Amino acid sequence: MKSIEDLLKESIVEVCGVDASKLESGSLLVxxxxxxxxxxxxxxxxxxxLGKQFPVGTLRRxxxxxxxxxxxxxLEETFPTRSPAGSP
Numbered sequence: 133m134k135s136i137e138d139l140l141k142e143s144i145v146e147v148c149g150v151d152a153s154k155l156e157s158g159s160l161l162v163x164x165x166x167x168x169x170x171x172x173x174x175x176x177x178x179x180x181x182l183g184k185q186f187p188v189g190t191l192r193r194x195x196x197x198x199x200x201x202x203x204x205x206x207l208e209e210t211f212p213t214r215s216p217a218g219s220p
Contacts, residue, residue, distance in 0.1 A: 136178075137204035143177040144170075144200070157201040166203075168195075178207070186210060 145152045148165045197203040
């Protein structure tokens with residue numbers, strides 16, 4: 133399974149029309165066009181890619197993220213994509 137950061141980058145490319153080769157973990161969201169509206173659209177796109185919905189209030193938690201890796205970390209905390217150790 134792809135990491136949440138990889139899925140996030142794919143969503144940003146799709147929603148914001150950003151060149152994938154310009155996205156790095158440390159890319160500033162403001163510099164790549166991820167504003168509050170784009171964040172909501174990216175979140176919906178991620179839900180579709182994952183086939184699950186994020187909990188209510190997730191978007192509000194993401195307001196303080198400044199980079200792709202910040203955003204991915206907050207999303208991973210909110211909705212882990214990996215099974216805990218020892219789980220199938």
